[in-house]
Amino acid sequence: MLKNRPQIAFNIIQKLVKIIRTADDRIMDLATLGAHQRVCIELLRLAKADPVKPGCWMVYPLPTQAEIAALASTTRETVARVMSQLAEDGMIRKVHKTVYIDSREKLTELANRLNPRREDAPAR
Numbered sequence: 001m002l003k004n005r006p007q008i009a010f011n012i013i014q015k016l017v018k019i020i021r022t023a024d025d026r027i028m029d030l031a032t033l034g035a036h037q038r039v040c041i042e043l044l045r046l047a048k049a050d051p052v053k054p055g056c057w058m059v060y061p062l063p064t065q066a067e068i069a070a071l072a073s074t075t076r077e078t079v080a081r082v083m084s085q086l087a088e089d090g091m092i093r094k095v096h097k098t099v100y101i102d103s104r105e106k107l108t109e110l111a112n113r114l115n116p117r118r119e120d121a122p123a124r
Contacts (some may be wrong), residue, residue: 030073036070039082040111043092045071057101062094077098 002009014106029038047057063071065079072079083099086092092099101107 035074035078036082037111039079040107042068042072044107057104058098060098062097062099
């Protein structure tokens with residue numbers, strides 16, 4: 001089928017390239033970033049624009065701390081500690097099953113400040 005339908009082959013190759021690039025980015029994050037940074041970056045990756053409050057971002061439904069830990073390749077305890085620190089610093093607010101990120105820019109800046117060499121913090 002791939003020989004007879006070049007467009008399908010091209011679409012599959014594009015999908016595979018995207019998977020490889022994402023995996024490469026994740027491997028680089030694991031090799032170069034600390035757990036605190038990885039948790040911040042996972043929150044940024046999970047965040048969607050708040051439909052009610054322009055300029056704010058939200059993570060809904062909020063994954064469990066164990067799920068975030070698995071995504072960030074760290075422990076649930078580390079996720080709890082990082083999220084508590086972010087809440088104390090006014091970076092995030094947790095309301096029921098939602099985390100609000102009032103300033104995505106500040107959270108991105110924090111992740112970058114923790115690793116100044118990181119140039120491509122998530123901007124999704």
